[in-house]
Amino acid sequence: xxxxxxxxxxxxxxxxxxxxxxxxxxxxxxxxxxxxxxxxxxxxxxxxxxxxxxxxxxxxxxxxxxxxxxxxxxxxxxxxxxxxxxxxxxxxxxxxxxxxxxxxxxxxxxxxxxxxxxxxxxxxxxxxxxxxxxxxxxxxxxxxxxxxxxxxxxxxxxxxxxxxxxxxxxxxxxxxxxxxxxxxxxxxxxxxxxxxxxxxxxxxxxxxxxxxxxxxxxxxxxxxxxxxxxxxxxxxxxxxxxxxxxxxxxxxxxxxxxxxxxxxxxxxxxxxxxxxxxxxxxxxxxxxxxxxxxxxxxxxxxxxxxxxxxxxxxxxxxxxxxxxxxxxxxxxxxxxxxxxxxxxxxxxxxxxxxxxxxxxxxxxxxxxxxxxxxxxxxxxxxxxxx
Amino acid sequence: xxxxxxxxxxxxxxxxxxxxxxxxxxxxxxxxxxxxxxxxxxxxxxxxxxxxxxxxxxxxxxxxxxxxxxxxxxxxxxxxxxxxxxxxxxxxxxxxxxxxxxxxxxxxxxxxxxxxxxxxxxxxxxxxxxxxxxxxxxxxxxxxxxxxxxxxxxxxxxxxxxxxxxxxxxxxxxxxxxxxxxxxxxxxxxxxxxxxxxxxxxxxxxxxxxxxxxxxxxxxxxxxxxxxxxxxxxxxxxxxxxxxxxxxxxxxxxxxxxxxxxxxxxxxxxxxxxxxxxxxxxxxxxxxxxxxxxxxxxxxxxxxxxxxxxxxxxxxxxxxxxxxxxxxxxxxxxxxxxxxxxx
Numbered sequence: 001x002x003x004x005x006x007x008x009x010x011x012x013x014x015x016x017x018x019x020x021x022x023x024x025x026x027x028x029x030x031x032x033x034x035x036x037x038x039x040x041x042x043x044x045x046x047x048x049x050x051x052x053x054x055x056x057x058x059x060x061x062x063x064x065x066x067x068x069x070x071x072x073x074x075x076x077x078x079x080x081x082x083x084x085x086x087x088x089x090x091x092x093x094x095x096x097x098x099x100x101x102x103x104x105x106x107x108x109x110x111x112x113x114x115x116x117x118x119x120x121x122x123x124x125x126x127x128x129x130x131x132x133x134x135x136x137x138x139x140x141x142x143x144x145x146x147x148x149x150x151x152x153x154x155x156x157x158x159x160x161x162x163x164x165x166x167x168x169x170x171x172x173x174x175x176x177x178x179x180x181x182x183x184x185x186x187x188x189x190x191x192x193x194x195x196x197x198x199x200x201x202x203x204x205x206x207x208x209x210x211x212x213x214x215x216x217x218x219x220x221x222x223x224x225x226x227x228x229x230x231x232x233x234x235x236x237x238x239x240x241x242x243x244x245x246x247x248x249x250x251x252x253x254x255x256x257x258x259x260x261x262x263x264x265x266x267x268x269x270x271x272x273x274x275x276x277x278x279x280x281x282x283x284x285x286x287x288x289x290x291x292x293x294x295x296x297x298x299x300x301x302x303x304x305x306x307x308x309x310x311x312x313x314x315x316x317x318x319x320x321x322x323x324x325x326x327x328x329x330x331x332x333x334x335x336x337x338x339x340x341x342x343x344x345x346x347x348x349x350x351x352x353x354x355x356x357x358x359x360x361x362x363x364x365x366x367x368x369x370x371x372x373x374x375x376x377x378x379x380x381x382x383x384x385x386x
Numbered sequence: 387x388x389x390x391x392x393x394x395x396x397x398x399x400x401x402x403x404x405x406x407x408x409x410x411x412x413x414x415x416x417x418x419x420x421x422x423x424x425x426x427x428x429x430x431x432x433x434x435x436x437x438x439x440x441x442x443x444x445x446x447x448x449x450x451x452x453x454x455x456x457x458x459x460x461x462x463x464x465x466x467x468x469x470x471x472x473x474x475x476x477x478x479x480x481x482x483x484x485x486x487x488x489x490x491x492x493x494x495x496x497x498x499x500x501x502x503x504x505x506x507x508x509x510x511x512x513x514x515x516x517x518x519x520x521x522x523x524x525x526x527x528x529x530x531x532x533x534x535x536x537x538x539x540x541x542x543x544x545x546x547x548x549x550x551x552x553x554x555x556x557x558x559x560x561x562x563x564x565x566x567x568x569x570x571x572x573x574x575x576x577x578x579x580x581x582x583x584x585x586x587x588x589x590x591x592x593x594x595x596x597x598x599x600x601x602x603x604x605x606x607x608x609x610x611x612x613x614x615x616x617x618x619x620x621x622x623x624x625x626x627x628x629x630x631x632x633x634x635x636x637x638x639x640x641x642x643x644x645x646x647x648x649x650x651x652x653x654x655x656x657x658x659x660x661x662x663x664x665x666x667x668x669x670x671x672x673x674x675x676x677x678x679x680x681x682x683x684x685x686x687x688x689x690x691x692x693x694x695x696x697x698x699x700x701x702x703x704x705x706x707x708x709x710x711x712x713x714x715x716x717x718x719x720x721x722x723x724x725x726x727x728x729x
Binding site: 022028039043053057059069070071080090094095096101110114116124144146151153154186187188193195203206231234238239243254255256259268272284292305307312324329349362364 | 404405406407411412468469470473525526527528529530531532542550551552554555556559560562563564565566567568569570577578579581582583585586587588589590591595596597598599600601602608609610612613614616617618620621622623624625627628631642669671672673674675676678679682683687690691703704705708709710711712716717718719721
């Protein structure tokens with residue numbers, strides 16, 4: 001029996017490693033910017049333990065052709081998965097520290113005692129041919145300790161330098177744990193070592209009980225610590241923005257979900273309530289047709305606003321679907337920019353699993369444009385199982 | 387009165403149907419009815435315990451062995467199976483490494499040992515992972531975050547975590563906190579481009595723009611975000627820099643003609659002046675220094691230094707008790723603190 005199990009496992013593993021090359025091409029055209037956009041995505045596994053991925057795009061904006069690479073990365077891992085590495089252009093997210101888009105390399109090793117060590121080094125990704133940047137290279141690492149099935153805790157460190165000058169140095173502490181089957185806790189803290197002070201703290205605790213999920217959250221962010229230490233604006237001190245609240249998600253009927261988010265924000269001396277109420281109704285068992293409605297009260301100080309949003313997707317025969325999305329925003333103080341900012345989009349989409357196509361009309365009135373109507377078109381093609 | 391009661395009954399029935407409280411259309415397969423009739427699972431699921439065995443559903447032949455006079459010509463499972471169950475099976479067939487034959491002997495042919503609750507309906511034919519771990523030790527795979535021993539191509543599935551890290555509620559806000567300690571778990575299902583779609587400096591357009599026909603897709607900056615972006619930015623100072631470099635504001639505003647025009651100031655009256663009442667810029671700069679930096683960083687800092695250098699009319703911009711590890715000769719200290727002079 002053991003031999004049979006081993007043969008089955010090997011056969012299964014070889015099937016998993018033999019993923020085909022997957023490709024996707026997306027063409028987007030709008031009468032607003034970007035006027036035209038072509039995105040090509042590819043990923044595949046050139047060999048056991050290897051995976052490669054690339055996303056490139058080209059587009060035209062105001063008669064100017066542009067193009068760039070979003071991701072181009074090669075990943076490799078050992079047969080037992082205990083060591084892995086990445087090289088290329090990717091987003092590095094190191095525990096509690098802010099994710100950064102780098103051209104570089106990263107690696108991770110899982111050690112005994114549920115320890116994990118990861119490190120990265122890279123140079124910043126700068127869009128197009130621009131040269132403006134806050135730092136010229138960065139490096140960092142994280143050590144984490146697993147807590148069995150319960151979660152993990154970790155400590156991360158990173159520093160960024162520009163021509164040898166320290167522009168950012170941060171220490172991060174993260175923790176995530178699952179208490180039993182229904183409770184999750186997560187928290188992270190980023191501490192600015194260059195200008196000593198807390199840059200960001202967030203924490204979230206959730207509980208599930210049948211059809212009801214509830215979550216408590218808090219966040220604290222000091223914007224001055226998010227700037228490079230070489231910026232003059234980093235010397236203005238800490239005026240944190242804070243947010244706390246509770247969210248309840250209730251599946252009150254098999255096809256109906258209700259979400260309520262009640263919280264408060266504080267920025268400097270301004271404190272304001274925050275309220276979101278959302279309902280989503282699936283019109284069939286798979287949710288291919290659905291409706292949603294949302295009311296929101298948000299903002300702080302003189303920037304408070306009230307909003308309503310509704311969206312619908314109705315599946316039609318022949319892989320067609322009609323979708324629409326409407327939004328109304330009413331600022332408390334219009335400042336001469338309009339009392340109501342409506343936005344709407346109506347689209348007809350088609351998806352046969354390989355080809356996707358959609359056309360839409362988008363209309364809005366906003367502080368930026370008193371009246372605006374745009375037409376959008378999209379065509380996509382997939383190869384492989386992507 | 388009777389008509390009103392009839393209308394109310396019809397309305398309640400319609401609501402029950404819409405909300406999914408009463409099922410219309412395809413019904414869950416009555417496993418319980420078959421089991422209590424003493425019909426062995428393998429009588430319908432023929433060959434499921436023979437190797438190699440792919441995940442499958444019985445075809446009409448299995449049904450018509452007993453139900454010799456079908457009530458219509460359609461496929462049996464077209465009506466007698468929950469649509470979700472069929473989709474779940476198709477997904478599992480493509481992405482799950484599993485062989486019933488391997489499990490037949492250890493379970494001694496007792497299908498219910500894993501398919502607990504199947505008698506209650508077929509909404510969830512697939513046992514939860516916790517059922518697998520009752521027998522299979524997965525500590526090594528868990529510690530190395532290797533899911534591919536059982537899952538194939540998780541990136542292509544539409545599976546969401548069922549218990550921990552469940553992506554419900556306001557996951558868009560929550561994911562940063564959760565991913566901090568579980569980033570390696572995220573990579574089990576998400577490719578590099580998934581993060582880069584929003585956090586990448588070279589992202590050409592957000593997912594909400596690229597997939598405009600999907601109003602239910604999770605994405606930041608949905609709907610009319612352009613209209614309300616200034617309100618949201620001021621309510622969450624610094625949040626924009628999670629993805630955008632500070633100069634992104636200036637670049638976009640300049641291209642739209644909102645900023646970059648040296649002839650007029652975008653600031654309101656009372657922004658800068660000789661009296662304290664005319665110096666709103668100080669309060670706003672402390673609230674959101676990132677917003678100031680988006681236009682005035684780099685060479686633009688000279689505008690601030692003109693008044694706020696040591697001995698200048700603007701006084702010190704530092705709050706009480708402010709300190710820094712940077713030497714006085716480093717940037718930005720040396721902009722105001724001229725080397726050789728008292729601080």
